[in-house]
Amino acid sequence: MNKRVAITGNEAVAEAMRQINPDVVAAYPITPATEIVQIFADSVSNGKVDTEFVTVESEHSAMSATIGASAAGARAMTATSSQGLALMWEMLYIAAGLRLPIVAPIVNRALSAPINIHCDHSDTMGARDSGWIQIYSEDAQEAYDNLIQAMRIAEHPDVLLPTMVTMDGFIVSHGMGNAELLPDDVAKKFVGEYEPEHYLLDVENPITVGALDFSDWYFEHRRQLADAHTRVQDVVLQVAKEFKEISGREYKLFDAYKLDDAEVAIVVINSAAGTAKTVVDQLREKGLKVGLLKIRLFRPFPHKEIAEALSGLKAIAVLDRADSLSLMGGPLYIDLRAAMYNSPGPKVNMVNYIYGLGGRDINMEQIAGVYDDLMEIAKTGKIAEPVTYLGVRE
Amino acid sequence: MAELLEIRWHGRGGQGAKTAAILLGEAVSASGKYIQAFPEYGPERMGAPVLAFNRISEDPIRLHCQVANPAMVVVLDATLIGKADVTAGVPKDGLYIINTNLSPKEMREQLGLTGGKVYTLDATQISMETIGRAIPNTPMMGALIRTTGLLTIDEFVGNTRERLEAKFRPDIVEKNIQAIERAYQEVQGEE
Numbered sequence: 043m044n045k046r047v048a049i050t051g052n053e054a055v056a057e058a059m060r061q062i063n064p065d066v067v068a069a070y071p072i073t074p075a076t077e078i079v080q081i082f083a084d085s086v087s088n089g090k091v092d093t094e095f096v097t098v099e100s101e102h103s104a105m106s107a108t109i110g111a112s113a114a115g116a117r118a119m120t121a122t123s124s125q126g127l128a129l130m131w132e133m134l135y136i137a138a139g140l141r142l143p144i145v146a147p148i149v150n151r152a153l154s155a156p157i158n159i160h161c162d163h164s165d166t167m168g169a170r171d172s173g174w175i176q177i178y179s180e181d182a183q184e185a186y187d188n189l190i191q192a193m194r195i196a197e198h199p200d201v202l203l204p205t206m207v208t209m210d211g212f213i214v215s216h217g218m219g220n221a222e223l224l225p226d227d228v229a230k231k232f233v234g235e236y237e238p239e240h241y242l243l244d245v246e247n248p249i250t251v252g253a254l255d256f257s258d259w260y261f262e263h264r265r266q267l268a269d270a271h272t273r274v275q276d277v278v279l280q281v282a283k284e285f286k287e288i289s290g291r292e293y294k295l296f297d298a299y300k301l302d303d304a305e306v307a308i309v310v311i312n313s314a315a316g317t318a319k320t321v322v323d324q325l326r327e328k329g330l331k332v333g334l335l336k337i338r339l340f341r342p343f344p345h346k347e348i349a350e351a352l353s354g355l356k357a358i359a360v361l362d363r364a365d366s367l368s369l370m371g372g373p374l375y376i377d378l379r380a381a382m383y384n385s386p387g388p389k390v391n392m393v394n395y396i397y398g399l400g401g402r403d404i405n406m407e408q409i410a411g412v413y414d415d416l417m418e419i420a421k422t423g424k425i426a427e428p429v430t431y432l433g434v435r436e
Numbered sequence: 437m438a439e440l441l442e443i444r445w446h447g448r449g450g451q452g453a454k455t456a457a458i459l460l461g462e463a464v465s466a467s468g469k470y471i472q473a474f475p476e477y478g479p480e481r482m483g484a485p486v487l488a489f490n491r492i493s494e495d496p497i498r499l500h501c502q503v504a505n506p507a508m509v510v511v512l513d514a515t516l517i518g519k520a521d522v523t524a525g526v527p528k529d530g531l532y533i534i535n536t537n538l539s540p541k542e543m544r545e546q547l548g549l550t551g552g553k554v555y556t557l558d559a560t561q562i563s564m565e566t567i568g569r570a571i572p573n574t575p576m577m578g579a580l581i582r583t584t585g586l587l588t589i590d591e592f593v594g595n596t597r598e599r600l601e602a603k604f605r606p607d608i609v610e611k612n613i614q615a616i617e618r619a620y621q622e623v624q625g626e627e
Contacts, residue, residue, distance in 0.1 A: 048465035217474035316498035
C-alpha cells in the first residue's frame, strides 16, 4: 500500500500539481492558498516539473493567462482564495463559456468586509453559477484525490469544463494531518496526457476563440454549456471507479454516512463533516438513528440522487458555511429545498443552520445540539425557525 | 475515539510552538499512528502568546474543530503563566510540562492544581548551553517524549534528526539533538 505521510492540505495539493506537471501555471498569491503556489514554484525552479510559470499582477490576470494558455492547447492551472477568486469572477464565466478544462484548487476563505483570512465558503459559493464544476473536500486526502481526479473530469471529451477543487482555509490548508499519496508513476499514468481536439496553436486547423456571438447563436452555445453539465455526473463516477483501482479509496457524487437506517440527518460540506461524523458515531453508540450526507460534487448538483438518499427521513438540517442573504437560508439549503420538493415520499422537515463564518469554530457539542433539535422536530413535526445562525453572539 | 490524545502548546511568537507541534506530529506519524498538528492562526507577532495543538490516535482522526479539553499542556515560556490561561479546559487528571527553573511542586502551587501530573524542565537553560540561543521547543519535545512514552527516545531522535537535516546545517542539527537528549534526562517529575 502507499505510504501514509503527515502533510497539510496545501502541501498535498502542491504535491498533486507536481505530479500533474501542467504545461502552464499562472497565479497570484493570497492567504491561505499562497503556499500551494509557493511550493509549486519550488518544483518549477528545482526542475521537478516542465511547467511555464507565469507570475502576474493580479488574480484577474492569473485567470486570464490561464485561459489564454488553455485556449492555446496547454494543460493550465491556477490556485486562489477569497478576494482572489472574486477578482477572477469575470474570467470564470469566460473559462466556462469557452469550454476550457482548466483545473484550480481553491482554498475556501471568507470575503471582505470586514476583512478576514479564515474559512468560510462564501468565495466558491459566489462562483456556483459560473459554469465551473465544483468539487469539495473534507481533508487533505480528499483535496489531493479530488485534484488528481479533477484533471480527468475536466478534460474528458464529454465534459470539457473548468473545475475547481476546494478545501477549508487554515483548518485543512494549514492543518497537518495524514494522507496517502500516489507514487509519481501511478499518478501520472492516471492523469495521462492532455490532447485537446481544437486549440489555437494548431496552425493546420485554425479556429477562432472568443468570437462575437449575438442573438443568433449565443443562446445555443449557452444551452450547450448546460448540456455539458448534464454529462458530468457519469464522468465523475467513472473517474472515481478508476481512481479506486489505483488508490483503494472510494468516491461518489456525495458521501452518505450511516444514512441507510437514519431517521434524522445533517447535510454539510467540507471539514465540518469530519467533526459531524465523529458526533454521529457517538450518538449511534447511544442507539440514536442519526446520519450524515456530505456534499462532494456541488456543481452540477446531483439533485435527484441526493433527494433520493434523503427521502424517508423525518428531519434534515442543512449546515451552510455561507449566507445567501436572500433571507431563505444559505446556498446549500436553498438548493436542497428545491431538490427535496420533487423527492419521492412524504415531505421531509428541513431546517438550516448558518455556521462558521470567518473561521468561527464549530464543535461537537454544537453539532450534537443540532441532532437534538432534529430529533425534537422529528417527534413533534414543529419547526420554530427554519433558518438560524449557529455559534454567533446575538 | 477513547484513545485520542490532545495536546496544547503555549508559547510566544518565535519560540517554535508551531514547529514543535509539527515535528512531534511527523515523528509520531512515522511510527504508524494518526496525527494532527496545527497552530491557532491570529495576528502573528514575535513575543505575543501563541497556541499550537496536536491530536494523536491509533485510529484515523476526523475531527476538525479546535482542541478545547487537552489532556496535556506544554508551556514553552513560564512568563505566560498568569497571563495565558494554561489550565483552561484541562481535565483534573491533566498532564503539564513547563519550561521553568522551579520544581514541579512549586509550579503546581503557582497553577493551583490539585490533581494530575506536573513536570518541569529548564529548557531555556538547556537550549542556551547546547544551541546557544533561547529556543526551548526542541528540549521540550524531549521532555514530552520522556513523560508520555509516545515513542522511544531513539525513534524520536532518529525521525527528528531527519527533519532537521532537511533544513539546518549539521552542527545545528547536532546541537538540537543534544538539547532533546539532555531534556529527556533532566525533566523532573513529582516524588
